[in-house]
């Protein structure tokens with residue numbers, strides 16, 4: 388089932404709609420031309436919307452996985468309530484769902500952090516409830532309530548992290564006293580890549596959250612350049628849309644353009660390693676080289692749920708390779724076409740894909756690349772801004788250096 392409205396209501400940009408136990412996700416494959424929510428009812432639905440990138444973004448992937456599993460668990464528990472062995476069935480269902488969702492996308496560590504939390508919760512509740520004198524039905528009810536509450540906690544934690552990161556990152560940017568123009572007015576612009584806003588998280592965003600906070604502070608940031616971010620076009624379809632929606636001055640540019648008058652590049656992350664190497668959307672690494680060539684700051688914004696201290700460096704990060712069709716075609720939306728009008732003769736957008744090369748051409752489509760820590764100026768999280776130790780030139784992500 389999906390609810391849609393063509394064009395854009397002035398409502399807030401909500402990547403997910405959660406009304407326990409029902410989950411709808413905003414279909415990002417048809418944004419910005421169409422606002423359509425998809426109801427996610429099963430673990431398979433959840434896997435599919437993540438795998439197919441109806442929803443995307445490191446934090447959002449984790450939260451949709453958790454809430455999608457929670458939604459299906461409630462229905463499964465109701466269908467099995469009162470039957471013998473229903474508690475064991477619910478435990479098995481949860482573990483099986485967690486294992487399946489771990490396979491949806493490999494690079495963003497947030498997904499695995501969330502699945503680890505849920506797996507540990509299942510194990511601890513299994514022990515506690517089996518040691519209790521509760522009935523089978525009471526065990527199931529207690530388990531489901533705890534599981535769903537934990538998933539809702541992840542959603543709320545993400546929003547809180549983003550707001551905190553926004554403040555810390557804004558303070559950091561302003562502390563740099565960038566002077567872009569001759570009048571030394573302190574006005575400056577930044578560039579961002581891919582989408583790291585409300586559409587990549589449960590709300591507000593990471594790098595785009597910092598941009599939102601800094602712009603609202605009215606202490607310098609007055610323009611944002613965003614790259615289109617081929618092949619999925621997160622920048623042209625999602626980030627430009629978010630900036631337009633928030634009335635933050637922006638300019639959309641191609642991925643190859645590097646002539647913008649910027650003072651910093653600020654991007655998100657899908658996985659930050661122990662040494663500060665970062666996996667992020669393909670094209671990020673070359674931006675870090677450009678930043679270092681021109682001597683401008685290259686800043687990573689990521690909640691601590693994106694930090695993976697188990698990996699010593701970026702060479703250990705699994706990089707997702709996606710379908711060649713995503714590169715061989717440019718997807719868009721057909722607006723002006725008589726055949727696309729509905730029975731009321733209103734123009735309804737139709738999603739179209741146009742071939743940019745024959746499908747016989749050889750393609751390589753890695754969704755991410757790795758930026759070495761040496762090209763990174765700062766890593767902003769919700770708890771602190773990590774800077775390199777001047778003595779070693781290295782990040783120590785186990786402690787915060789403001």
Ligand SMILES: CSC[C@H]1O[C@H](OP(=O)(O)O)[C@H](O)[C@@H]1O
Nearest residue numbers: 443444445583587655656667668
């Ligand atoms: C807020 S982190 C978003 C992060 O995720 C994006 O990847 P994808 O759109 O493929 O999920 C991109 O790497 C962003 O930086």
